[in-house]
Structures are given as C-alpha cells and as structure tokens.
Amino acid sequence: MREARTGYIEVAFNGSLENIPLDAQFSLPAKGVTAIFGPPGCGKTTLARCIAGVQRLPIGFCAVDGEIWQDETTFRPPHRRPVAYVFRPPIPLAHWSVRRTLLYRASQSTPTLIDFDGVVELLALAPLLERSPSHLSAAERQRLALGSALLGQPRLLLLDDPLIVLDRSAKREILPFLERMRETLPLPMIYISDDIADIERLADHLVMMKDGVVTSAGPLNVVQSDPVLARRGEAAVCLDTLVGGYDGRYGLIMLRLNRARLAIPGVPLRPGAQLRLRIAASDVSIACAPPRTSSILNVFPARIKGSLPFGEAEVTLVLALETGRSGVPLLARITRRSFDALRLSNGADVFAEVARAVPFAAADRYLQCLPRSA
Known part of the structure; x- marks a missing residue:
C-alpha cells in the first residue's frame, strides 16, 4: 500500500471517465503554486475534479501533506476534503451584500x-x-469567490482556469492578488490553465499534460527547458532572484541568483525582495570564451545539456548555468550556422550572454523610495 509523505501533493490516477482517458502521476511540494498546463481537452479539468473528489476513478491515489484522500481502501467525498475548488466567477446571491456573503x-x-x-x-x-x-464586475466577483474560498480554511486551493472568462484588463487586476495569496498564505495552490504567460508569472512548479497523460512535472524552470516547451517559438525560462541592492548612478537593480x-535596468526595490525574471531563448547568445569587452552585462559560465532543431535555420540550446551545485536551467536560440561555426556539442562548456531579462510587474509592490546614490 502506498504511503503519503508530509510536505507533498501526491497524485496517481489511471483509468477513464466518460471515455476520457487519464494517466496522471506526479509528486510535488505542497507549497506555492503548482500549475497544470496543456492544450484544451487534454484532461486538466478531469484531473482537477478527481483531486477534489467530484469525480472518482477506482484506480487512484491522492494525498496532500501526508493526508490520504484516496487510495485502495479510502475515498473521501468532496465535503470531507479540505479543498476549495474555484473556477470561473460565480453569480452570488443578489440579495446578500459582499459583507454578509463573507x-x-x-x-x-x-x-x-x-x-x-x-x-x-x-x-x-x-x-x-x-x-x-x-x-460587481467579473474581476470583483472573482476576488469575492477567492475570499469565500479562503474563509473555508482549506488545506489546498484548486483554481481551475479562474481567469478564462476575464478580459485582459480584468486579468491584470486579479493576477497581483493571486501572487499576494501565494506569498502571504501557507496554502498550496493548484492552478490549471492553458495560458503559459499566466503560468510563467504565478507558478513555482509545473505539470505538463497531453491526451490525458502527465508528460512532465517539476520546478517551473526545469520543465520550461523540457523539449515540449523549449521548441516553442516563444520559449523562455523564469528565474527567481533576490534583490541585493541598487546602482543609482546607472539605474540598475542588482540581483542574486545562487x-x-x-x-538589470529598473527602479529601486526593497533589498531581499524576490524578483522573477523571464529570459527568452531569443535573448541569450553563446560565446566559447569570456568576452573581454561587450555591452552585455550578464555573462555566465554554462554547459550545453541538449540541442533542439528550431525550423530550418536555428537551434535551441538547453543550458545549465554554473551558479552552484545544481546548474540553473536556461535556453538560448542561435542560428545553425553559429552552432556549426563554434563547433558546439552536448556537454560543451560555454558562456551564456543574457542580453535581456524582463521582470514581472508583480515586483511593483516592493518599490520603495531609495536615494539615487544608493
């Protein structure tokens, strides 16, 4: 019999529901945001409903932070699972105020x-x-729905594409609140979406699905370097850094990564704040020796872990930055001509030149007025 581990979300479902096959297994930390990503119809919502206990597969295992919700002998119905299941903005009772609802x-x-x-x-x-x-507006109703869910004191918050019906403006209103929840509450969240941009901003861990099957699961930046995502036209890796200081003379935020x-250019941020960067593969170039003079500020020793063809003329390199014991993943997209001219191969030691790293807007709330000489 399988045992549940404290500190993990453990899922293993195998079977078919209403002719929808499901072969989903993953074990990830029960903290932060775990995103489940895949094309429409790949089984994301079916998996969510199985975790919530709304649907049941006879062959299944589900445990959260050491507490078994389903195994060979146990099946907790939805009302006995400490999970809050939130999806599109609901229509609340019209005759109750927001205060009374909460x-x-x-x-x-x-x-x-x-x-x-x-x-x-x-x-x-x-x-x-x-x-x-x-x-209320759709975004305001969604904030009310999130508040109601939190007041149920869940041990897991399950967000099933909660932004799907919101327009771009409403999304911009809601996302900072989701980030605030992630950073403030000791509450693991599962976030289901087919919008990779939202996932890059929110997720700590990523589960990839296709045709009902979990194809990959792990830390966000590790799964981003998986061939499925690395082959995308807008391939990128997200890295979480810490603010170390500010160069007021040149307007540069100084960041630490291992x-x-x-x-990077920017305004002063609170020292010690976490700042997530999105580094697109197209913004990383490769050198075989450390550049003596260059306009690029961020150059790191790296090792090529893999190479993936991209169209007829380009190659995507999967890199590991040598910033500590375990290499931080990064992607670089270069021409096939450069790949051959530099005689690159898997395992080669190179230098990754990061021309651009884009911080997510969530860092705006960390702004503080520092003297320009700081």
Whole structure:
C-alpha cells in the first residue's frame, strides 16, 4: 500500500471517465503554486475534479501533506476534503451584500488559515463590502469567490482556469492578488490553465499534460527547458532572484541568483525582495570564451545539456548555468550556422550572454523610495 509523505501533493490516477482517458502521476511540494498546463481537452479539468473528489476513478491515489484522500481502501467525498475548488466567477446571491456573503462563509469554519479581516485586507475588499455581489464586475466577483474560498480554511486551493472568462484588463487586476495569496498564505495552490504567460508569472512548479497523460512535472524552470516547451517559438525560462541592492548612478537593480550576480535596468526595490525574471531563448547568445569587452552585462559560465532543431535555420540550446551545485536551467536560440561555426556539442562548456531579462510587474509592490546614490 502506498504511503503519503508530509510536505507533498501526491497524485496517481489511471483509468477513464466518460471515455476520457487519464494517466496522471506526479509528486510535488505542497507549497506555492503548482500549475497544470496543456492544450484544451487534454484532461486538466478531469484531473482537477478527481483531486477534489467530484469525480472518482477506482484506480487512484491522492494525498496532500501526508493526508490520504484516496487510495485502495479510502475515498473521501468532496465535503470531507479540505479543498476549495474555484473556477470561473460565480453569480452570488443578489440579495446578500459582499459583507454578509463573507461573514456567512466565515461563520462555518474556525479561522485556522485566515479570518474575515485578513481576507478583506488581502483581497482589498473593503470598498466592496456594502455592495450587492450582482453589481460587481467579473474581476470583483472573482476576488469575492477567492475570499469565500479562503474563509473555508482549506488545506489546498484548486483554481481551475479562474481567469478564462476575464478580459485582459480584468486579468491584470486579479493576477497581483493571486501572487499576494501565494506569498502571504501557507496554502498550496493548484492552478490549471492553458495560458503559459499566466503560468510563467504565478507558478513555482509545473505539470505538463497531453491526451490525458502527465508528460512532465517539476520546478517551473526545469520543465520550461523540457523539449515540449523549449521548441516553442516563444520559449523562455523564469528565474527567481533576490534583490541585493541598487546602482543609482546607472539605474540598475542588482540581483542574486545562487552564486551569480545580475544587473538589470529598473527602479529601486526593497533589498531581499524576490524578483522573477523571464529570459527568452531569443535573448541569450553563446560565446566559447569570456568576452573581454561587450555591452552585455550578464555573462555566465554554462554547459550545453541538449540541442533542439528550431525550423530550418536555428537551434535551441538547453543550458545549465554554473551558479552552484545544481546548474540553473536556461535556453538560448542561435542560428545553425553559429552552432556549426563554434563547433558546439552536448556537454560543451560555454558562456551564456543574457542580453535581456524582463521582470514581472508583480515586483511593483516592493518599490520603495531609495536615494539615487544608493
């Protein structure tokens, strides 16, 4: 009999539901955001419903932080699983105010995760409390839905494509709140989406699905260097760095990544804050020797772990930056001509030149006024 491990989300389902096959297995840390990504119809929602207990496969295992929800002898129905399942913005009761809706939800559970006041502050709901939920925008209704879910004191928050019906403006409104939840609450979240841009911004771990099968699972930047994603036209890797300081003379944020140091243009940020960078494969070039003079500030020793053809004229290189014991993944897209001219091969030691690293807008809330000479 399989045992559950403390500190992990463990899933193993095998079978078919309504002629939809499912072969899904992964084990990832029960912290932060685990994103499940794949094309429409690949089985993401079916997997979510199995985790929530809404649907049941006879052959299945599901455990969260050491607590078994389903195995050979156990099946907890949805109401006995400490999971909050949130999807598209619901239409709440029109005759209840936002305050009453939240207070009713809060009255049903002891506040072990967050209380009413904490939810109002976390999701900036104070201006909405006396309004009727039926008069809220889609983004405001989604914030109310998230608040109601949190007041249920879940041990797992399951977000099934919660932004799918929102326009771009509404998405920009909701995403910072999801990031704030991730950083503030000791609550693991599973986020299901077919929008890789949202996943790059939110996720700590990534599960890839295709035709009902989990094809890859692991830390976000590791799975991003998997051939399925590395072959995409907009292939990129996301790296979480720490703010180390600010060069006021040149307007550069100084960042730490393991033993490496990076510098990117920007405004002052709070030292010690985490800043996620998106580095596109097209913004990384390769040199066989450290450049003596160059306009590129961020150059790192790296090793080629793999090479993938991209069209007729280009190659995508999967790199491991030598910034510590375990190489940090990175992608570089270069011409096939350069690949041959530099005589590159798997296992070769090179230098990765990062021409551009784009920070995610979430860092805006870390801004602080530092003197320009800092």
